Amino acid sequence: METVSTNRAFGGTQGVYRHRSETCGCDMTFAVYLPPQAEAGPCPVLWYLSGLTCTHANVMEKGEYRRIAAETGVIIVCPDTSPRGDGIADMDTYDLGQGAGFYVDATEAPWRNHFHMYSYVTRELPALIAEHFPVDMARQGIFGHSMGGHGALTVALKHSDTYRSVSAFAPISNPIAVPWGQKALPAYLGDDQTAWRHYDATALIEDGYKVPEILVDQGDADNFLAEQLDPAAFRSACEKAGVDLTYRMQPGYDHSYYFISTFMADHVAWHAERLAG
């Protein structure tokens, strides 16, 4: 693992690191914020999964998570959204290929050689983080935005023993039923829709996967709300399954980091409470 940069911030350290990923078969870059408390000993760790077109850098620069992370003593890890580089499959579109890994393990050509973001964020990167940073891996939470909200929800539902808390900003909560998912899921996983259900938060809840509670913030002026993010099926699945979903429709907010940064402190504090002790 190589250190790309470190900057002092809010009494802690914002770092960017690069390593050779076996899972993705390429170099991968990620960001880690260590709060001041990490100097004294292991801290809980909160994973942030980013949305379409993003790298680790978008939320690191615009997400405004450091103040509240320093206040609550939480380490925040921000992975990239896909494998990248020459020799990695790509498409001339923002919602498939590089920058759009959808947190799945692809089984279809040409993606199956490198696009293993599910295994990367649930296995390889956690092992690397545990080795190099003062993290208490018994206290992990996960959250994300849009495609990364989808990632956070599906990862948490399938590993409810690993992640104590999960939340999302404007998540794709039912990708099977919306254009983004209907483009990415067959490309990465083939035409058999049973494979898709394993990467759909609504379907996972319908199929019996559970977490005790979920926090979601969604802007009502989000351009993608009606077509890509419609939460009706997800809310209904949570209700039927007894998942305690706090779903906050935020008036006037859009899909941008202006929205995310506004509610970032609420989310980090919510996780910190559940990761305490």
Place this chain on the structure above:
Amino acid sequence: METVSTNRAFGGTQGVYRHRSETCGCDMTFAVYLPPQAEAGPCPVLWYLSGLTCTHANVMEKGEYRRIAAETGVIIVCPDTSPRGDGIADMDTYDLGQGAGFYVDATEAPWRNHFHMYSYVTRELPALIAEHFPVDMARQGIFGHSMGGHGALTVALKHSDTYRSVSAFAPISNPIAVPWGQKALPAYLGDDQTAWRHYDATALIEDGYKVPEILVDQGDADNFLAEQLDPAAFRSACEKAGVDLTYRMQPGYDHSYYFISTFMADHVAWHAERLAG
């Protein structure tokens, strides 16, 4: 004036606007954050002047000023750092020309046609802001970073009746004596050093200009500290003149927005206190 974008953030609105500047002879872009309190009536206005290479966007995206501006009810205006565009003089260097206006009114060719940032930020833009936004122009403060810290200090010293409060992050406080200034000031103002003194915070204080108090934060791991930002002469001038300078040397911090964002809330709150009532 044309609206480029508006985004809901922290209960208020982050906007970006463009207008034809008579002073600079080109289109200029700037950012304005309106806190929620601006819906009820005029609010104090705080001017943020950016550093070398920046536009209005850097601090808007990375500065983390909206939470505290919303909490304290302060409008924040972020101008660009120079005229820009085809047909505007430029140099193939980061510290002279476009992105490096140094908040002076240039008198020398080729800069004198467009590089009038001093008049732009003290006259033309305030008039435009007063016309279009709910600002209480009797309650103005000013701050900035690096070259923008220089801008804020010199503007406040020369207009102590207009700006009630002034602060800076890692300011160029004595440009006459450092390489950045010794490159920019002769290029923009010619070789007569008496003209330079009018744009040097330390020289202005030595020459009798005053403000009651100044807040400065400076990282001690700032790469530019020794060569470009050395505060000794400025501190000494403040002391001799009875200017109440709070100069905070922050251990481990560099020159980046990670530093600025860490201390942004302190600065905005400090201004808000002085702009209240």
